[in-house]
Amino acid sequence: MGGHQSASSITDVWLTPPEIIAALGPFDLDPCSPNPRPWPTAKRHISLPDDGLTADWADEEFVWCNPPYGPHTFAWMHRLASHPAGGIGLIFARTETAGFFAEVWDKADAVLFLKGRLYFHLPDGSRAPANSGAPSVLIAYGAEAVRRLDRSGLDGRLVHLTAAGQAGLAA
Structure with a gap:
């Protein structure tokens, strides 16, 4: 739900392409889900006006997170x-943003740099007329997330960042 496209866009709600959810799911929780939404991204959704960032995430819930893009993505x-x-999180692959991307480099178990630029979807479910304007990356936190990236079949380059990421593939 963020600034995936230009400032002249007609909306600031940009839905994850459904093929990404299908390749990586199922998910238990989407804490920053739009409402209404044309398809589910998880079993449980947190939508505005509720604040998914501060809401309770049950310890056992496997999370999908396509956060609002901007200063709070970190x-x-x-x-x-x-x-x-x-x-698994989906963000722009802006690796040059040392302060921001350090959260990924220092804590993620793996990243999948997606080939090409995504076409997000509009609130009505239709595909946006233009691509996202920047490359995207899927961020895996935990061995299960690494397994899902590995088996997803999504076109891109998977990079393991921790021993946990490597162990996740062996399990």
Whole structure:
């Protein structure tokens, strides 16, 4: 739900392409889900006006997180990194942002740099007319998240960042 496209866009709600959810799911929780939504991204959704960043995430819930893009994206990745059951986040692959991307480099178990630029979807479910404007990356926190990235079949480059990421593939 964030600034995936230009400032002249007609919406600030950008839905995850359903093929990404299908390749990586199922998920127990989406803490930053739009409402209404044309398809579910998880069993449980937290939508505005509720604050998914500060809401309770049950310890056993495996999380999908396509956070609002902007200055608070870091806070969402920090929360996801500390969640006991782990999960997968989708953000721009802006690796040059040392302060922000350090949350990924220092805490993620693996990343999947997606080939090309995604086409997000509009609130009505239709595909956005333009691509996201920047490359995207899927961030895996926890061994289960690494397994899901590995088996997803999504086109891109999977990079393991920790021993836990390597062990996740062996399990």
